[in-house]
Amino acid sequence: MSHSDHSLSIAAPHSGTLDGPQKATLALAALGVLALLVSLPMDTIPHAGLWLTGALLAIVVGVLGYAWRSYAHHPAGIKNNGVWHSSLTSRGAMAWVVGVLLTGFYVVLYFYPQYLGLAGEGKANTGIIALFNPLSRLLSGNPASQWFVYGTLYTVAILSMGTKFILKYRHNKYEVVRTLSVMFFQLGFAFLIPELLARLSLPYNDFKNMWPLNYSFFDDWNVKGLIDAGGFGLFMLLFGVAMIFLISPILTYFYGKRWYCSWVCGCGGLAETAGDPFRQLSDKSEKAWKVERWVIHSVLVFAVVMTAALIYSYLGGDSAKGFWLTRGMLLGIIVLVLGGVGAVLLIRPGMVKELNNKVRYGAIVILAAVIGFTAYAYITGGSDIFFVESYPLRKTYGFAIGAIFSGVVGVGFYPLMGSRVWCRFGCPMAAVLGMQQRFFSRFRITTNGGQCISCGNCSTYCEMGIDVRSYAQRGENIVRSSCVGCGICAAVCPRGVLKLENGPSPLNPLSGSARGLVSGRVSSDPIAIGKTGATLR
Numbered sequence: 001m002s003h004s005d006h007s008l009s010i011a012a013p014h015s016g017t018l019d020g021p022q023k024a025t026l027a028l029a030a031l032g033v034l035a036l037l038v039s040l041p042m043d044t045i046p047h048a049g050l051w052l053t054g055a056l057l058a059i060v061v062g063v064l065g066y067a068w069r070s071y072a073h074h075p076a077g078i079k080n081n082g083v084w085h086s087s088l089t090s091r092g093a094m095a096w097v098v099g100v101l102l103t104g105f106y107v108v109l110y111f112y113p114q115y116l117g118l119a120g121e122g123k124a125n126t127g128i129i130a131l132f133n134p135l136s137r138l139l140s141g142n143p144a145s146q147w148f149v150y151g152t153l154y155t156v157a158i159l160s161m162g163t164k165f166i167l168k169y170r171h172n173k174y175e176v177v178r179t180l181s182v183m184f185f186q187l188g189f190a191f192l193i194p195e196l197l198a199r200l201s202l203p204y205n206d207f208k209n210m211w212p213l214n215y216s217f218f219d220d221w222n223v224k225g226l227i228d229a230g231g232f233g234l235f236m237l238l239f240g241v242a243m244i245f246l247i248s249p250i251l252t253y254f255y256g257k258r259w260y261c262s263w264v265c266g267c268g269g270l271a272e273t274a275g276d277p278f279r280q281l282s283d284k285s286e287k288a289w290k291v292e293r294w295v296i297h298s299v300l301v302f303a304v305v306m307t308a309a310l311i312y313s314y315l316g317g318d319s320a321k322g323f324w325l326t327r328g329m330l331l332g333i334i335v336l337v338l339g340g341v342g343a344v345l346l347i348r349p350g351m352v353k354e355l356n357n358k359v360r361y362g363a364i365v366i367l368a369a370v371i372g373f374t375a376y377a378y379i380t381g382g383s384d385i386f387f388v389e390s391y392p393l394r395k396t397y398g399f400a401i402g403a404i405f406s407g408v409v410g411v412g413f414y415p416l417m418g419s420r421v422w423c424r425f426g427c428p429m430a431a432v433l434g435m436q437q438r439f440f441s442r443f444r445i446t447t448n449g450g451q452c453i454s455c456g457n458c459s460t461y462c463e464m465g466i467d468v469r470s471y472a473q474r475g476e477n478i479v480r481s482s483c484v485g486c487g488i489c490a491a492v493c494p495r496g497v498l499k500l501e502n503g504p505s506p507l508n509p510l511s512g513s514a515r516g517l518v519s520g521r522v523s524s525d526p527i528a529i530g531k532t533g534a535t536l537r
Contacts, residue, residue: 017082021069029062039131040117049134056152060160067164076171078492080280080461088415089277095415103412110403113146139195148195154270155191159183161273168276172491174500178262182269190266203229205236208264210243212303213429215402219394220314249436255502256443257433258485265429267422270411271463272486275419279463279488282418288465292425292482299401300431301366306397308334308374309390316383331378335371342367401426420463424482434481442502443485449475451495458489458498472497 018026035055039045071079087094108115117127125133129144132152136144162183169175189208198204203225211217217240226233251259261268308330315327342364377385384390410422423430437443449472458468464482468489471478478498490498 019069022066025062025065025069029059029066032056032058032062036128036131040127043126045131048131052131052135056156060156063160064163067167071167078457078494079168080492083277083280091281091416099412099415102414103408106408106412109146109150110407116146116149118146139192140198142198151191154266155186157274158186158269165273165276169491174487175491178487179273181263182272185264186266186269203233203236207239210240210248211307212300212432213427215303215397218307218311223314248433252433252436253441256437256441256485257430258443260433261423261430261484262486267406267427268484271419271423275414278414278419280460281416282420282463282465284459284465284467292465295425296427296431299426300428302397302401303428305370305386306393308370309385309388310394312374312377312385313383313390327378331374334374338367338371418463423484424464438479438481444501444503445478445483445489446499446501447472447475447477448497449473452497453495455494457492457494461488461492468498
Protein backbone atom coordinates (compact mmCIF):
# COMPACT_ATOMS: atom_id res chain seq x y z
CA MET A 1 0.00 0.00 0.00
CA SER A 2 1.34 3.40 -0.93
CA HIS A 3 1.89 5.97 1.78
CA SER A 4 0.32 9.41 1.24
CA ASP A 5 2.38 12.27 2.68
CA HIS A 6 0.43 15.48 3.11
CA SER A 7 3.42 17.59 4.17
CA LEU A 8 4.26 20.49 1.84
CA SER A 9 7.87 20.59 3.01
CA ILE A 10 10.55 20.05 0.35
CA ALA A 11 12.67 18.21 2.96
CA ALA A 12 11.15 14.92 4.11
CA PRO A 13 9.50 15.48 7.53
CA HIS A 14 9.84 11.82 8.48
CA SER A 15 13.19 10.27 9.38
CA GLY A 16 12.34 6.95 7.79
CA THR A 17 15.27 5.27 9.55
CA LEU A 18 13.33 2.87 11.77
CA ASP A 19 10.38 0.66 10.94
CA GLY A 20 7.86 -0.80 13.35
CA PRO A 21 9.75 -3.99 14.34
CA GLN A 22 12.96 -2.02 14.91
CA LYS A 23 11.17 0.40 17.22
CA ALA A 24 9.56 -2.48 19.11
CA THR A 25 12.83 -4.36 19.63
CA LEU A 26 14.65 -1.20 20.75
CA ALA A 27 11.83 -0.53 23.21
CA LEU A 28 12.20 -4.09 24.54
CA ALA A 29 15.94 -3.63 25.06
CA ALA A 30 15.30 -0.28 26.78
CA LEU A 31 12.79 -1.93 29.13
CA GLY A 32 15.46 -4.51 30.04
CA VAL A 33 17.92 -1.73 30.93
CA LEU A 34 15.17 0.05 32.88
CA ALA A 35 14.47 -3.14 34.85
CA LEU A 36 18.13 -3.22 35.93
CA LEU A 37 18.13 0.47 36.90
CA VAL A 38 14.91 0.18 38.91
CA SER A 39 16.68 -2.23 41.27
CA LEU A 40 19.33 0.33 42.27
CA PRO A 41 17.51 1.90 45.26
CA MET A 42 15.95 -1.38 46.49
CA ASP A 43 17.18 -3.07 49.66
CA THR A 44 15.47 -6.37 48.92
CA ILE A 45 14.82 -7.69 45.43
CA PRO A 46 11.65 -9.80 45.13
CA HIS A 47 12.15 -12.88 42.93
CA ALA A 48 15.63 -11.65 42.01
CA GLY A 49 16.36 -14.64 39.77
CA LEU A 50 13.27 -14.12 37.63
CA TRP A 51 13.78 -10.36 37.61
CA LEU A 52 17.36 -10.68 36.40
CA THR A 53 16.48 -13.34 33.82
CA GLY A 54 13.69 -11.20 32.41
CA ALA A 55 15.86 -8.08 32.26
CA LEU A 56 18.80 -9.77 30.53
CA LEU A 57 16.52 -11.65 28.12
CA ALA A 58 14.77 -8.40 27.19
CA ILE A 59 18.12 -6.74 26.44
CA VAL A 60 19.47 -9.66 24.41
CA VAL A 61 16.24 -10.34 22.47
CA GLY A 62 15.79 -6.63 21.82
CA VAL A 63 19.34 -6.17 20.48
CA LEU A 64 19.19 -9.34 18.38
CA GLY A 65 15.77 -8.45 17.00
CA TYR A 66 16.94 -4.99 16.04
CA ALA A 67 20.09 -6.37 14.42
CA TRP A 68 18.13 -8.99 12.48
CA ARG A 69 15.68 -6.44 11.18
CA SER A 70 18.49 -4.00 10.29
CA TYR A 71 20.76 -6.38 8.37
CA ALA A 72 19.30 -9.82 7.67
CA HIS A 73 16.70 -8.61 5.15
CA HIS A 74 19.19 -6.57 3.15
CA PRO A 75 21.85 -7.80 0.73
CA ALA A 76 25.16 -8.75 2.32
CA GLY A 77 27.94 -6.23 1.89
CA ILE A 78 29.37 -3.04 3.31
CA LYS A 79 26.90 -1.52 5.77
CA ASN A 80 28.11 1.79 7.17
CA ASN A 81 25.34 3.97 5.81
CA GLY A 82 24.83 7.31 7.50
CA VAL A 83 27.49 6.98 10.22
CA TRP A 84 28.55 10.61 9.73
CA HIS A 85 24.93 11.80 9.82
CA SER A 86 23.95 10.14 13.10
CA SER A 87 24.27 12.13 16.30
CA LEU A 88 25.52 9.03 18.14
CA THR A 89 28.26 8.05 15.69
CA SER A 90 29.52 11.49 14.65
CA ARG A 91 30.29 13.09 18.04
CA GLY A 92 26.89 14.76 18.18
CA ALA A 93 24.67 15.42 21.20
CA MET A 94 23.80 11.74 21.65
CA ALA A 95 27.48 10.79 21.56
CA TRP A 96 28.29 13.22 24.37
CA VAL A 97 25.36 11.99 26.45
CA VAL A 98 26.32 8.33 26.02
CA GLY A 99 29.99 9.14 26.64
CA VAL A 100 29.20 10.90 29.91
CA LEU A 101 26.92 8.05 31.03
CA LEU A 102 29.54 5.40 30.24
CA THR A 103 32.29 7.40 31.95
CA GLY A 104 30.09 7.94 35.00
CA PHE A 105 29.28 4.24 35.18
CA TYR A 106 32.97 3.32 35.24
CA VAL A 107 33.73 5.93 37.91
CA VAL A 108 31.00 4.46 40.14
CA LEU A 109 32.07 0.89 39.36
CA TYR A 110 35.73 1.44 40.26
CA PHE A 111 35.53 3.96 43.07
CA TYR A 112 32.01 4.02 44.51
CA PRO A 113 30.59 0.46 44.26
CA GLN A 114 28.49 1.05 47.39
CA TYR A 115 26.13 3.09 45.22
CA LEU A 116 25.52 -0.05 43.17
CA GLY A 117 24.60 -1.92 46.35
CA LEU A 118 27.90 -3.53 47.37
CA ALA A 119 27.67 -4.30 51.09
CA GLY A 120 30.43 -4.22 53.65
CA GLU A 121 31.93 -7.24 55.36
CA GLY A 122 29.23 -9.51 56.80
CA LYS A 123 26.35 -7.51 55.34
CA ALA A 124 23.92 -8.41 52.55
CA ASN A 125 24.15 -6.78 49.14
CA THR A 126 21.41 -4.44 47.99
CA GLY A 127 20.42 -2.77 44.74
CA ILE A 128 21.63 -4.02 41.39
CA ILE A 129 24.39 -6.16 42.94
CA ALA A 130 21.77 -8.04 44.99
CA LEU A 131 19.85 -8.58 41.76
CA PHE A 132 22.83 -10.58 40.43
CA ASN A 133 23.21 -12.69 43.59
CA PRO A 134 21.22 -15.70 42.27
CA LEU A 135 23.36 -15.99 39.13
CA SER A 136 26.58 -15.56 41.10
CA ARG A 137 25.59 -18.22 43.65
CA LEU A 138 24.64 -20.57 40.81
CA LEU A 139 28.07 -20.28 39.19
CA SER A 140 30.56 -19.71 42.02
CA GLY A 141 28.55 -20.28 45.17
CA ASN A 142 29.34 -16.76 46.37
CA PRO A 143 27.29 -13.56 46.53
CA ALA A 144 27.79 -11.13 43.67
CA SER A 145 30.32 -8.32 43.64
CA GLN A 146 30.52 -5.26 41.44
CA TRP A 147 33.01 -7.16 39.28
CA PHE A 148 30.60 -10.05 38.77
CA VAL A 149 27.89 -7.59 37.71
CA TYR A 150 30.33 -5.92 35.34
CA GLY A 151 31.57 -9.26 33.97
CA THR A 152 28.01 -10.40 33.29
CA LEU A 153 27.02 -7.19 31.52
CA TYR A 154 30.33 -7.21 29.62
CA THR A 155 29.69 -10.76 28.40
CA VAL A 156 26.08 -9.98 27.45
CA ALA A 157 27.31 -6.96 25.46
CA ILE A 158 29.89 -8.98 23.53
CA LEU A 159 27.49 -11.84 22.79
CA SER A 160 24.56 -9.68 21.67
CA MET A 161 26.56 -7.01 19.84
CA GLY A 162 28.80 -9.73 18.42
CA THR A 163 25.76 -11.31 16.79
CA LYS A 164 24.85 -7.90 15.37
CA PHE A 165 28.41 -7.57 14.05
CA ILE A 166 28.19 -10.99 12.37
CA LEU A 167 24.96 -10.05 10.62
CA LYS A 168 26.51 -6.79 9.46
CA TYR A 169 29.71 -8.36 8.08
CA ARG A 170 28.30 -11.76 7.06
CA HIS A 171 29.74 -11.29 3.57
CA ASN A 172 33.25 -11.72 5.03
CA LYS A 173 34.09 -15.16 6.43
CA TYR A 174 37.13 -13.86 8.31
CA GLU A 175 35.01 -11.39 10.29
CA VAL A 176 32.41 -14.04 11.13
CA VAL A 177 34.95 -16.59 12.41
CA ARG A 178 36.97 -13.96 14.27
CA THR A 179 33.89 -12.65 16.06
CA LEU A 180 32.75 -16.15 17.01
CA SER A 181 36.21 -16.69 18.50
CA VAL A 182 35.98 -13.53 20.62
CA MET A 183 32.51 -14.51 21.82
CA PHE A 184 33.71 -18.01 22.74
CA PHE A 185 36.73 -16.82 24.73
CA GLN A 186 34.74 -14.16 26.56
CA LEU A 187 31.93 -16.51 27.57
CA GLY A 188 34.11 -19.51 28.38
CA PHE A 189 37.54 -18.30 29.50
CA ALA A 190 36.74 -14.85 30.88
CA PHE A 191 33.35 -15.51 32.49
CA LEU A 192 32.35 -19.13 33.13
CA ILE A 193 35.67 -20.87 33.88
CA PRO A 194 36.89 -18.37 36.52
CA GLU A 195 33.53 -18.58 38.33
CA LEU A 196 33.56 -22.39 38.26
CA LEU A 197 37.14 -22.39 39.58
CA ALA A 198 35.91 -20.34 42.54
CA ARG A 199 33.17 -22.91 43.18
CA LEU A 200 35.86 -25.60 43.28
CA SER A 201 37.83 -23.51 45.83
CA LEU A 202 40.58 -22.90 43.30
CA PRO A 203 42.17 -19.50 42.53
CA TYR A 204 40.15 -17.24 40.25
CA ASN A 205 42.01 -17.21 36.95
CA ASP A 206 41.35 -16.01 33.41
CA PHE A 207 43.67 -18.26 31.39
CA LYS A 208 43.74 -15.94 28.38
CA ASN A 209 44.62 -12.83 30.39
CA MET A 210 48.41 -12.56 30.66
CA TRP A 211 51.00 -10.11 31.92
CA PRO A 212 51.44 -7.18 31.33
CA LEU A 213 47.70 -6.78 30.63
CA ASN A 214 47.07 -8.79 33.81
CA TYR A 215 49.31 -6.54 35.88
CA SER A 216 48.44 -8.34 39.14
CA PHE A 217 49.77 -11.71 37.93
CA PHE A 218 53.09 -11.30 39.78
CA ASP A 219 51.58 -9.73 42.91
CA ASP A 220 52.64 -11.63 46.04
CA TRP A 221 49.05 -12.52 46.98
CA ASN A 222 48.39 -14.00 43.54
CA VAL A 223 51.64 -15.97 43.34
CA LYS A 224 51.20 -17.26 46.89
CA GLY A 225 47.57 -18.20 46.20
CA LEU A 226 48.52 -20.17 43.09
CA ILE A 227 51.34 -22.00 44.89
CA ASP A 228 49.16 -22.81 47.91
CA ALA A 229 46.46 -24.24 45.61
CA GLY A 230 48.61 -27.30 44.91
CA GLY A 231 49.30 -28.96 41.59
CA PHE A 232 46.57 -27.20 39.62
CA GLY A 233 47.57 -23.82 41.03
CA LEU A 234 51.19 -24.47 40.05
CA PHE A 235 49.98 -25.38 36.56
CA MET A 236 48.13 -22.05 36.31
CA LEU A 237 51.29 -20.22 37.41
CA LEU A 238 53.52 -22.02 34.92
CA PHE A 239 50.92 -21.66 32.16
CA GLY A 240 50.79 -17.90 32.80
CA VAL A 241 54.59 -17.67 32.56
CA ALA A 242 54.57 -19.81 29.40
CA MET A 243 51.95 -17.52 27.85
CA ILE A 244 54.30 -14.57 28.33
CA PHE A 245 57.61 -16.03 27.20
CA LEU A 246 56.70 -18.94 24.91
CA ILE A 247 53.14 -19.25 23.63
CA SER A 248 52.53 -15.58 22.87
CA PRO A 249 55.83 -14.96 20.99
CA ILE A 250 55.35 -18.07 18.86
CA LEU A 251 51.76 -17.23 17.91
CA THR A 252 52.69 -13.61 17.26
CA TYR A 253 55.54 -14.67 14.99
CA PHE A 254 53.21 -16.73 12.81
CA TYR A 255 49.98 -14.69 12.99
CA GLY A 256 50.86 -11.22 14.29
CA LYS A 257 49.17 -9.62 17.27
CA ARG A 258 45.76 -10.33 15.75
CA TRP A 259 45.71 -13.81 17.34
CA TYR A 260 45.26 -12.06 20.69
CA CYS A 261 43.99 -8.52 20.11
CA SER A 262 41.24 -9.46 17.64
CA TRP A 263 40.56 -13.14 18.35
CA VAL A 264 40.98 -13.66 22.11
CA CYS A 265 41.23 -10.47 24.18
CA GLY A 266 38.11 -9.26 25.99
CA CYS A 267 39.08 -5.58 25.65
CA GLY A 268 39.42 -6.01 21.91
CA GLY A 269 36.25 -8.09 21.85
CA LEU A 270 34.17 -5.28 23.33
CA ALA A 271 35.82 -2.73 21.02
CA GLU A 272 35.06 -4.84 17.94
CA THR A 273 31.45 -5.61 18.83
CA ALA A 274 29.88 -2.91 21.00
CA GLY A 275 32.40 -0.35 19.73
CA ASP A 276 31.92 -1.09 16.02
CA PRO A 277 29.62 1.90 15.39
CA PHE A 278 32.40 4.23 16.60
CA ARG A 279 35.44 2.84 14.76
CA GLN A 280 35.47 5.70 12.24
CA LEU A 281 36.16 8.24 15.03
CA SER A 282 39.81 7.26 15.51
CA ASP A 283 42.27 10.07 14.78
CA LYS A 284 44.28 9.34 11.61
CA SER A 285 46.71 12.27 11.90
CA GLU A 286 50.47 11.88 12.19
CA LYS A 287 50.36 13.85 15.44
CA ALA A 288 48.05 11.24 16.96
CA TRP A 289 50.42 8.52 15.73
CA LYS A 290 53.35 10.19 17.49
CA VAL A 291 51.38 10.60 20.72
CA GLU A 292 50.28 6.97 20.48
CA ARG A 293 53.84 5.65 20.24
CA TRP A 294 55.14 7.74 23.13
CA VAL A 295 52.21 7.05 25.47
CA ILE A 296 51.80 3.31 24.93
CA HIS A 297 55.51 2.56 25.27
CA SER A 298 55.70 4.76 28.37
CA VAL A 299 52.93 2.65 29.90
CA LEU A 300 54.91 -0.48 29.00
CA VAL A 301 58.02 0.88 30.70
CA PHE A 302 55.90 1.70 33.77
CA ALA A 303 54.52 -1.87 33.80
CA VAL A 304 57.99 -3.45 33.50
CA VAL A 305 59.48 -1.24 36.23
CA MET A 306 56.53 -1.83 38.56
CA THR A 307 56.57 -5.60 38.04
CA ALA A 308 60.33 -5.91 38.51
CA ALA A 309 60.08 -3.92 41.75
CA LEU A 310 57.19 -6.07 43.01
CA ILE A 311 58.92 -9.38 42.31
CA TYR A 312 62.18 -8.18 43.83
CA SER A 313 60.42 -7.06 47.02
CA TYR A 314 58.43 -10.29 47.23
CA LEU A 315 61.54 -12.47 46.92
CA GLY A 316 63.07 -10.74 49.94
CA GLY A 317 60.06 -11.35 52.20
CA ASP A 318 59.26 -14.19 54.56
CA SER A 319 56.55 -15.58 52.30
CA ALA A 320 59.15 -16.32 49.59
CA LYS A 321 61.48 -18.34 51.79
CA GLY A 322 62.21 -21.69 50.20
CA PHE A 323 60.91 -20.48 46.84
CA TRP A 324 62.99 -21.68 43.90
CA LEU A 325 63.41 -18.18 42.43
CA THR A 326 65.88 -15.92 44.24
CA ARG A 327 66.80 -12.27 43.84
CA GLY A 328 70.05 -13.30 42.17
CA MET A 329 68.15 -15.38 39.60
CA LEU A 330 65.75 -12.49 39.01
CA LEU A 331 68.72 -10.20 38.34
CA GLY A 332 70.06 -12.76 35.86
CA ILE A 333 66.71 -12.93 34.04
CA ILE A 334 66.47 -9.13 33.86
CA VAL A 335 70.02 -8.87 32.52
CA LEU A 336 69.39 -11.62 29.97
CA VAL A 337 66.04 -10.30 28.65
CA LEU A 338 66.58 -6.54 28.78
CA GLY A 339 70.25 -6.88 27.87
CA GLY A 340 69.28 -8.88 24.80
CA VAL A 341 66.83 -6.19 23.70
CA GLY A 342 69.45 -3.52 24.31
CA ALA A 343 72.04 -5.48 22.32
CA VAL A 344 69.68 -5.65 19.34
CA LEU A 345 69.11 -1.89 19.54
CA LEU A 346 72.83 -1.19 19.80
CA ILE A 347 74.45 -3.82 17.54
CA ARG A 348 71.73 -4.45 14.95
CA PRO A 349 70.07 -1.04 14.35
CA GLY A 350 69.07 -2.20 10.88
CA MET A 351 66.44 -4.47 12.46
CA VAL A 352 64.76 -1.39 13.91
CA LYS A 353 65.73 1.08 11.20
CA GLU A 354 62.52 3.10 11.53
CA LEU A 355 63.53 4.21 15.03
CA ASN A 356 65.55 7.39 14.96
CA ASN A 357 68.74 7.52 16.98
CA LYS A 358 67.23 9.57 19.81
CA VAL A 359 64.52 7.00 20.44
CA ARG A 360 66.92 4.09 20.05
CA TYR A 361 69.51 5.48 22.45
CA GLY A 362 66.79 6.57 24.86
CA ALA A 363 65.47 3.01 24.96
CA ILE A 364 68.99 1.70 25.59
CA VAL A 365 69.43 4.14 28.49
CA ILE A 366 66.11 3.03 30.06
CA LEU A 367 67.04 -0.66 29.75
CA ALA A 368 70.47 -0.02 31.23
CA ALA A 369 68.90 1.95 34.09
CA VAL A 370 66.53 -0.91 35.01
CA ILE A 371 69.45 -3.39 34.98
CA GLY A 372 71.68 -0.99 36.92
CA PHE A 373 69.16 -0.19 39.65
CA THR A 374 68.35 -3.89 40.10
CA ALA A 375 72.05 -4.79 40.33
CA TYR A 376 72.68 -1.97 42.81
CA ALA A 377 69.82 -3.10 45.08
CA TYR A 378 71.07 -6.70 44.94
CA ILE A 379 74.69 -5.80 45.73
CA THR A 380 73.81 -3.41 48.55
CA GLY A 381 71.10 -5.66 49.99
CA GLY A 382 68.36 -3.08 49.48
CA SER A 383 64.73 -4.16 49.79
CA ASP A 384 63.42 -2.02 46.93
CA ILE A 385 64.55 -1.17 43.42
CA PHE A 386 64.57 2.42 42.16
CA PHE A 387 64.60 3.69 45.79
CA VAL A 388 60.79 3.57 45.81
CA GLU A 389 58.58 1.16 47.73
CA SER A 390 57.08 -1.31 45.29
CA TYR A 391 53.54 -1.53 46.65
CA PRO A 392 52.72 2.22 46.44
CA LEU A 393 54.13 2.04 42.90
CA ARG A 394 51.83 -0.88 42.15
CA LYS A 395 48.86 1.00 43.64
CA THR A 396 49.60 4.02 41.46
CA TYR A 397 49.75 1.85 38.34
CA GLY A 398 46.49 0.12 39.25
CA PHE A 399 44.71 3.45 39.75
CA ALA A 400 46.13 5.38 36.79
CA ILE A 401 46.40 2.62 34.19
CA GLY A 402 44.23 -0.26 35.40
CA ALA A 403 41.23 1.86 36.37
CA ILE A 404 41.31 5.35 34.82
CA PHE A 405 42.94 4.56 31.46
CA SER A 406 41.60 1.09 30.65
CA GLY A 407 38.10 1.54 32.06
CA VAL A 408 36.99 5.12 32.49
CA VAL A 409 38.74 6.47 29.38
CA GLY A 410 39.13 3.23 27.40
CA VAL A 411 35.40 2.48 27.18
CA GLY A 412 33.78 5.70 28.35
CA PHE A 413 35.30 7.60 25.42
CA TYR A 414 34.07 5.17 22.72
CA PRO A 415 31.56 7.70 21.29
CA LEU A 416 34.14 10.50 21.28
CA MET A 417 37.54 9.01 20.36
CA GLY A 418 36.70 5.66 18.77
CA SER A 419 36.56 2.11 20.04
CA ARG A 420 40.25 1.34 20.51
CA VAL A 421 41.43 4.21 22.73
CA TRP A 422 42.82 1.82 25.35
CA CYS A 423 44.27 -0.65 22.83
CA ARG A 424 45.91 2.12 20.83
CA PHE A 425 47.26 4.43 23.53
CA GLY A 426 47.46 2.52 26.81
CA CYS A 427 47.54 -1.28 26.63
CA PRO A 428 51.02 -2.60 27.54
CA MET A 429 50.11 -5.99 26.07
CA ALA A 430 49.42 -4.32 22.72
CA ALA A 431 52.81 -2.59 22.96
CA VAL A 432 54.67 -5.88 23.54
CA LEU A 433 52.82 -7.72 20.77
CA GLY A 434 53.16 -4.71 18.48
CA MET A 435 56.95 -4.69 18.76
CA GLN A 436 57.04 -8.41 18.02
CA GLN A 437 54.69 -7.95 15.07
CA ARG A 438 56.65 -5.05 13.64
CA PHE A 439 60.09 -6.63 13.75
CA PHE A 440 59.72 -10.41 14.19
CA SER A 441 56.43 -11.53 12.62
CA ARG A 442 55.28 -13.05 9.33
CA PHE A 443 51.97 -11.16 9.41
CA ARG A 444 51.32 -8.25 7.08
CA ILE A 445 48.53 -6.76 4.99
CA THR A 446 49.46 -6.82 1.32
CA THR A 447 48.08 -4.30 -1.16
CA ASN A 448 47.37 -4.26 -4.86
CA GLY A 449 47.91 -0.58 -5.60
CA GLY A 450 46.81 -0.80 -9.22
CA GLN A 451 43.26 -1.67 -8.12
CA CYS A 452 42.91 1.09 -5.50
CA ILE A 453 40.33 3.78 -6.35
CA SER A 454 41.20 5.93 -3.30
CA CYS A 455 37.67 5.75 -1.90
CA GLY A 456 39.08 5.95 1.64
CA ASN A 457 36.86 3.29 3.21
CA CYS A 458 39.88 1.44 4.58
CA SER A 459 41.32 4.48 6.38
CA THR A 460 37.93 5.71 7.58
CA TYR A 461 37.03 2.47 9.33
CA CYS A 462 40.45 1.61 10.72
CA GLU A 463 39.86 1.78 14.46
CA MET A 464 43.62 1.97 15.16
CA GLY A 465 43.99 5.25 13.27
CA ILE A 466 46.15 3.88 10.44
CA ASP A 467 45.94 5.70 7.12
CA VAL A 468 45.55 2.47 5.18
CA ARG A 469 44.76 4.24 1.92
CA SER A 470 48.21 5.84 1.77
CA TYR A 471 49.77 2.36 1.81
CA ALA A 472 47.30 1.00 -0.75
CA GLN A 473 47.94 3.88 -3.15
CA ARG A 474 51.66 3.09 -3.12
CA GLY A 475 51.16 -0.67 -3.30
CA GLU A 476 53.08 -0.97 -0.05
CA ASN A 477 52.75 -3.69 2.58
CA ILE A 478 51.17 -2.62 5.86
CA VAL A 479 53.37 -3.82 8.70
CA ARG A 480 52.46 -1.51 11.58
CA SER A 481 52.91 -2.35 15.26
CA SER A 482 49.52 -0.86 16.09
CA CYS A 483 47.58 -2.97 13.55
CA VAL A 484 45.41 -5.53 15.34
CA GLY A 485 44.58 -7.47 12.19
CA CYS A 486 40.84 -7.01 12.57
CA GLY A 487 40.50 -7.14 8.78
CA ILE A 488 37.82 -4.45 8.55
CA CYS A 489 39.92 -2.50 6.03
CA ALA A 490 39.76 -5.51 3.70
CA ALA A 491 36.09 -6.15 4.49
CA VAL A 492 34.99 -2.63 3.47
CA CYS A 493 37.23 -2.38 0.40
CA PRO A 494 35.03 -2.49 -2.73
CA ARG A 495 37.93 -3.56 -4.99
CA GLY A 496 39.65 -6.33 -3.03
CA VAL A 497 42.86 -4.31 -2.76
CA LEU A 498 43.83 -5.49 0.73
CA LYS A 499 44.67 -8.99 1.90
CA LEU A 500 45.74 -10.29 5.32
CA GLU A 501 48.64 -12.70 4.92
CA ASN A 502 51.18 -14.61 6.98
CA GLY A 503 54.21 -14.57 4.71
CA PRO A 504 57.95 -14.08 5.20
CA SER A 505 58.78 -10.96 7.20
CA PRO A 506 60.19 -8.06 5.17
CA LEU A 507 62.55 -7.18 8.01
CA ASN A 508 63.75 -10.62 9.01
CA PRO A 509 66.07 -12.20 6.45
CA LEU A 510 65.91 -15.55 8.23
CA SER A 511 62.21 -15.88 7.53
CA GLY A 512 62.25 -15.33 3.80
CA SER A 513 64.62 -15.36 0.90
CA ALA A 514 68.28 -14.50 1.15
CA ARG A 515 67.50 -10.82 0.58
CA GLY A 516 64.60 -10.84 3.06
CA LEU A 517 62.15 -9.55 0.45
CA VAL A 518 58.40 -9.97 0.76
CA SER A 519 56.78 -12.22 -1.78
CA GLY A 520 53.13 -11.75 -2.69
CA ARG A 521 51.02 -9.10 -4.36
CA VAL A 522 53.10 -6.04 -3.60
CA SER A 523 53.35 -3.57 -6.48
CA SER A 524 52.57 -6.25 -9.03
CA ASP A 525 51.21 -3.78 -11.57
CA PRO A 526 53.49 -1.78 -13.86
CA ILE A 527 51.92 1.50 -12.75
CA ALA A 528 51.90 2.59 -9.12
CA ILE A 529 49.81 5.58 -8.13
CA GLY A 530 50.85 7.28 -4.90
CA LYS A 531 50.96 10.61 -3.11
CA THR A 532 53.84 11.87 -5.24
CA GLY A 533 52.27 10.97 -8.57
CA ALA A 534 52.29 8.04 -10.96
CA THR A 535 55.37 5.89 -11.55
CA LEU A 536 55.82 3.69 -14.63
CA ARG A 537 57.96 0.67 -13.88
